[in-house]
Amino acid sequence: MVSxxxxxxxxxxxxxxxxxxxxxxxxxxGTHAGGIRxxxxxxxxxxxTNGEFTVKSAYQSLFTNVxxxxxxxxxxxxxxxxxxxxxxLWTLVHGRLLTNESRMQKGLAADAHCPRCSxxxxxxxxxxxxxxxxxTIWTATQHTCEFPxxxxxxFYDWLLIxxxxxxxxQYDIPWGCFFAVGLWYIWKWRCSVIFDPRFKxxxxxxxxxxxxxxxxxxxxxNRHPKxxxxxxxxxxKSPTKDWxxxxxxxxxxxxxxxxxxxxxxxxxxxxWMNDFAANLGSGQxxxxxxxxxxxxxxxxxxxxxxxxxxxxxxLVAVHLVLSPIDNSHPLFSLVVNCQELLExxxxxxxxxxxxxxxxxxxxxxxLGHCCDHGCRTFTSPPSEVIKLYEADLxxxxxxxxxxx
Numbered sequence: 001m002v003s004x005x006x007x008x009x010x011x012x013x014x015x016x017x018x019x020x021x022x023x024x025x026x027x028x029x030g031t032h033a034g035g036i037r038x039x040x041x042x043x044x045x046x047x048x049t050n051g052e053f054t055v056k057s058a059y060q061s062l063f064t065n066v067x068x069x070x071x072x073x074x075x076x077x078x079x080x081x082x083x084x085x086x087x088x089l090w091t092l093v094h095g096r097l098l099t100n101e102s103r104m105q106k107g108l109a110a111d112a113h114c115p116r117c118s119x120x121x122x123x124x125x126x127x128x129x130x131x132x133x134x135x136t137i138w139t140a141t142q143h144t145c146e147f148p149x150x151x152x153x154x155f156y157d158w159l160l161i162x163x164x165x166x167x168x169x170q171y172d173i174p175w176g177c178f179f180a181v182g183l184w185y186i187w188k189w190r191c192s193v194i195f196d197p198r199f200k201x202x203x204x205x206x207x208x209x210x211x212x213x214x215x216x217x218x219x220x221x222n223r224h225p226k227x228x229x230x231x232x233x234x235x236x237k238s239p240t241k242d243w244x245x246x247x248x249x250x251x252x253x254x255x256x257x258x259x260x261x262x263x264x265x266x267x268x269x270x271x272w273m274n275d276f277a278a279n280l281g282s283g284q285x286x287x288x289x290x291x292x293x294x295x296x297x298x299x300x301x302x303x304x305x306x307x308x309x310x311x312x313x314x315l316v317a318v319h320l321v322l323s324p325i326d327n328s329h330p331l332f333s334l335v336v337n338c339q340e341l342l343e344x345x346x347x348x349x350x351x352x353x354x355x356x357x358x359x360x361x362x363x364x365x366x367l368g369h370c371c372d373h374g375c376r377t378f379t380s381p382p383s384e385v386i387k388l389y390e391a392d393l394x395x396x397x398x399x400x401x402x403x404x
Contacts, residue, residue, distance in 0.1 A: 023282070025281075026257075026258065026281045026282040027281065027282050027283075030259055030280055030281030030282045030283035030287065031281070031283075032291075032333040032334045032337065034333050037336045037337075037339075037340060038332070038333040038336060038337070039327055039332075042327065042328070044328045044329075044330060045057070045328075046330065047060070047061050049330075050326070050328070050329050050330075051326070051328035051329050051330050051332075052326075052328055072160060073089075073090070073093045073160075075163075075164065076089045076090060076093070076163070076180075079163070079176060079177055079180060080174070080177050080216075080217055080220060080221065081177050081180050081181060081213075081216065082216055084184075085180055085181055085184045088183070088184050088187065089163070089180055089183070089184075092124070092159070092183065092187075093156070093159065095124070097124055097127075097187065099112075099122050099123060099124055099126075099127060100112045100113060100114065100115070100121075100122035101121050101122055101123045114126060114127070114131055115190070115193050115194050116131055116132075116133045116190060116193055117131050117132050117133060119131065124155060125155040127186065127187065127190060128155075128183055128186055128187075129151055129155070129158060133186075133189075133201070134186050136205075137182065137185075137186060137205045137206065137209075138182070140205065140206045141178070141182065141206050141209070146165075146167075147162065147175075150162060159183075162175065162176065162179045163176045163179060163180060164176055165179070171214055171217070171218070173213055173214060173217050177213055177217060178209065178210070178213050181209055181212055181213045181216075182209050185205070185208065185209050185212075189201055189205075227403050227404070228403070228404040229401045229402060229403055229404060230401070230402065230404050231399050231400070231401055231402075232399070232400055232401075232402050233397035233398070233399055233400075234354055234356040234357050234397060234398055234399075234400055235356075235357065235392065235395050235396060235397045235398070236270075236357050236358075236359075236360070236392035236395075237357070238266070238268055238269065238270045239266075239267075239268050239309045240268065240307075240309070241268050242268060242307060243268060243307040243308065243309055243347075244265055244266065244267055244268070244273065244300065244305045244307065244308050244309070245265070245266050245267075245308070245309045245310075245311065246263055246264070246265050246296045246297070246299075246300050246308055246309070246310045246311070247263055247264050247266075247310075247311050247312070247357075247358050247360060247361035248261065248262070248263035248289075248292040248293050248295075248296040248310065248311075248312050248361050249261065249262060249263065249289070249292055249312060249313060249314075249358055249361040249362045249364070249365040250285055250286075250287075250288025250289035250290075250291065250292045250314065250317075250365055251285075251288060251362070251365035251366050251368060251369065252283075252284065252285040252288055253369055256282070257282045257283070258279065258280075258281065258282055258369065259279075259280040259281060259282065259283045259284070259285070259287055259288035259291065260277070260278060260279050260280060260288060260365050260366070260367075260368025260369050260371075261276075261277075261278045261280060261288050261289070261291045261292030261295055261296075261365050261368060262275070262276060262277045262278065262292065262361055262362075262363070262364025262365035262366070262367060262368055263275060263276055263292055263295065263296035263299070263361050263364055263365075264360050264361055264364055264381075264385075264389075265296075265299065265300055265303070265305065270392065270393050272379075272380060272381050272389065273303070273305075273379075274299055274300075274303055274377060274378070274379060275364055275377065275378045275379075275381065275382075276295055276296065276299055276364070276375055276376065276377045276378070277364050277365070277367040277368040277370075277371055277375070277376050277378075277382075278291065278292070278295050278368050278371070278374065278375040278376070279368045279369065279371045279372060279373045279374060280368070280373075281373065286314065286316060286317060286331065287331065287334060288365070289312060289314040289316075289317040290317055290320070290321070290331065290334040290335065290338060291334065292312070292361075292365060293310070293312060293317065293321065293338050293341075293350075294334070294337055294338055294341065295375055296310070297310070297338070297341040297342070297348075298341065299377060301341070301344065301346070305346075306345075306346040306347065307346070307347045307348075308346065308347070308348045308349070309348075309349050309351070310348060310349065310350045310351070311351055311352075311353045311357065311358060311361075312350075312352065312353070312358065312361075313352065313353055313354060313355045313357075313358040313362075314352070315352045318350060318351070318352045320335050321335055321338045321339060321342070321350060322350065354400055354402075356397075356398040356399075356400050359388050359391075359392075359398075360385050360388045360389055360392060363384060363385045363388055364382075364385060367382060367384060367385075
């Protein structure tokens with residue numbers, strides 16, 4: 001039973017070491033063993049962030065074992081082009097345009113020739129970059145210097161490189177937007193040749209494409225303006241008189257996936273009181289942040305501090321702890337443990353701060369990677385954090401761009 005591997009409310013490391021490999025051991029140690037309000041174990045949907053089943057996550061799971069299932073075209077919806085051009089591009093990259101080649105394969109046409117130049121096969125590659133009419137249109141554009149060399153690429157590579165290009169044309173129009181509109185017009189004019197006997201290709205095709213692109217771009221470039229930012233100079237602030245301040249942080253080793261956490265408690269004069277560094281097993285960075293909050297509050301309570309300001313630089317963790325949480329959430333046990341500690345008989349305030357005001361705790365969390373599994377506590381600053389601690393004492397500031 002799972003309870004055989006528990007010692008009080010935590011995992012029994014000595015027993016776990018005897019039964020499991022190192023990677024399994026780290027996964028177990030990184031899992032919260034539960035608390036008073038954690039409730040019974042329950043099955044949750046582990047393919048979503050909140051533990052709830054969604055059709056989207058189930059569908060995506062069907063492709064997790066495919067060698068290369070990444071889809072590089074989602075950026076299309078973020079281009080500054082009309083919605084009808086986006087829908088056209090989406091149809092194009094899915095290979096769903098009814099070219100004559102495609103129509104013949106479906107039994108909808110007698111032959112696959114190109115209606116514009118009589119080429120025997122009208123494929124998508126031919127329509128947009130092989131037909132003489134299309135080549136003439138592209139040649140007349142004020143294209144980027146790299147554009148001609150891309151014609152030797154396979155069709156979808158050609159599309160991707162040009163659509164994602166950030167090179168600017170006249171009036172700061174991105175080449176990718178102009179290129180997308182050009183593709184749309186080439187298809188539109190091709191269809192007009194077939195369905196409108198009176199249609200004549202514009203003499204100045206590039207002028208038409210450029211006017212359409214510029215008109216839309218100018219009308220919409222300020223529709224979603226970038227939020228204004230200004231520089232603030234931030235430093236650590238001492239707590240209210242007779243209160244203590246706890247700063248906590250989490251850290252994740254990207255290569256090994258090992259979580260660590262650290263924190264420091266200082267009094268209203270900024271004097272160092274206590275600190276900790278913990279090595280927690282494998283998991284995710286948000287788990288490490290919550291573990292840091294748990295370890296820090298446990299330390300503060302055991303040291304007898306009953307008026308405590310807590311600061312951490314994970315806004316997501318703060319929101320989770322200060323909001324109701326469903327018991328199907330993957331982090332439910334960790335979050336309710338934090339909430340239990342906050343509800344003890346003490347005065348405690350939990351707030352989010354920017355990283356620049358949490359640098360000592362960040363360094364303490366990093367020190368956890370140098371420790372064995374478990375939590376180490378100190379009563380004086382380790383040598384690695386002395387300079388940061390002194391900078392906090394002296395009120396040294398660090399610049400940060402913040403929303404106005």
